[in-house]
Amino acid sequence: MxxxxxxxxxxxxxxxxxxxxxxxxxxxxxxxxxxxxxxxxxxxxxxxxxxxxxxxxxxxxxxxxxxxxxxxxxxxxxxxxxMSRTFQNIRLFRDLPVIDNVMVGLHMRHGTGFWPTVLRLPVARRSEAEIRRRALEKLEMLGLAARAEQIVGSLPYGDQRKVEFARALATEPxxxxxxxxxxxxxxxxxxxxxxxxxxxxxxxxxxxxxxxxxxxxxxxxxxxxxxxxxxxxxxxxxxxxxxxxxxxxxxxxxxxxxxxxxxx
Ligand SMILES: Nc1ncnc2c1ncn2[C@@H]1O[C@H](COP(=O)(O)OP(=O)(O)OP(=O)(O)O)[C@@H](O)[C@H]1O
Ligand SMILES: [Mg+2]
The missing domain is CATH 3.40.50.300 (P-loop containing nucleotide triphosphate hydrolases)
Known part of the structure; x- marks a missing residue:
């Protein structure tokens, strides 16, 4: 084996x-x-x-x-x-754009936290470009790059599931x-x-x-x-x-x- x-x-x-x-x-x-x-x-x-x-x-x-x-x-x-995971029930921030949902995973991993990310505080801005690049890369792999700026709650269910997948991948677990x-x-x-x-x-x-x-x-x-x-x-x-x-x-x-x- x-x-x-x-x-x-x-x-x-x-x-x-x-x-x-x-x-x-x-x-x-x-x-x-x-x-x-x-x-x-x-x-x-x-x-x-x-x-x-x-x-x-x-x-x-x-x-x-x-x-x-x-x-x-x-x-x-x-x-x-x-370690990185997805959940049995979708856990996305429904009112945020696709890209933000994927980036949140990365900020969590890098210790920036959820609120600084959403509020766009300076600590979050520091590595913003790099984090965005990595998030976009994962969305691209899942065929969702074109939807990056759309509100995630407006996406078809199957695509929302893929966004969760992208978020889990984004941390490069x-x-x-x-x-x-x-x-x-x-x-x-x-x-x-x-x-x-x-x-x-x-x-x-x-x-x-x-x-x-x-x-x-x-x-x-x-x-x-x-x-x-x-x-x-x-x-x-x-x-x-x-x-x-x-x-x-x-x-x-x-x-x-x-x-x-x-x-x-
Ligand atoms: N937080 C909890 N409090 C009390 N019981 C729980 C809790 N989580 C799971 N259980 C119980 O533990 C058992 C296993 O549940 P679990 O959710 O792990 O199963 P599963 O294999 O994931 O099932 P499914 O395929 O339906 O998702 C079940 O009897 C469930 O009711
Ligand atoms: Mg289960």
């Missing part, structure tokens, strides 16, 4: 009151890979992202990122160490965590964003962990999949192995019987 681990999650658990959102999960993400984290609804995928990025502290277990323990770190610390970037997209938009994720992964060589419900897309672009179910590790391996794994099939089929939705 090979490859150095950039992220190691060991025996990670998170309880919310009586809910065991994660229960002893362990996995590694290797430098440079495009991996997928999949599992039925409520299986703990977003919780894993929240623990890795520092939104929540684990109840138990450790997280090592680029050789140092990061569990319990606040999110800004982990961002400064090179060493680990990119994408939480259902295609949520709410139609199959055409989903396939298109899947190709974009794959292309940018190749071009920028950013280690990426993708949470995604669209099996066709995630199986098509990921080199390796990690499967969780009800807070526990179920399987990990190449897409072909995962597709044929009886425990994975059972987890998804069991789910389908319960709530009537086909997950695959």
């Amino acid at each position: 090979g490859g150095t681990a950039i992220l190691t999650v060991s025996d990670l658990s998170k309880r919310f009151g009586g809910v065991r959102a994660l229960d002893g999960v362990s996995f590694e993400i290797r430098e440079g890979e495009l991996a997928g984290l999949i599992g039925p609804n409520g299986s703990g995928k977003t919780t894993a992202f929240n623990l890795i990025t520092g939104v929540f502290k684990p109840t138990a277990g450790t997280i090592t990122f680029r050789g140092t323990r990061v569990d319990g770190n606040p999110p800004d610390r982990n961002a400064a160490l090179g 060493s680990l990119l965590l994408l939480d259902e970037p295609t949520a709410g997209m139609n199959p055409q938009e989903t396939a298109d964003l899947g190709r974009t994720i794959q292309r940018l992964h190749r071009e920028l060589k950013i280690t990426t962990l993708l949470v995604e419900h669209d099996m066709k897309m995630v199986m098509g672009i990921c080199e390796r999949l990690i499967v969780v179910n009800q807070g526990r590790m179920l399987a990990s391996g190449a897409p072909a192995e995962i597709k044929a794994d009886p425990s994975v099939i059972e987890a998804y089929l069991g789910r389908r019987r319960k709530d009537g939705h086909a997950a695959a």
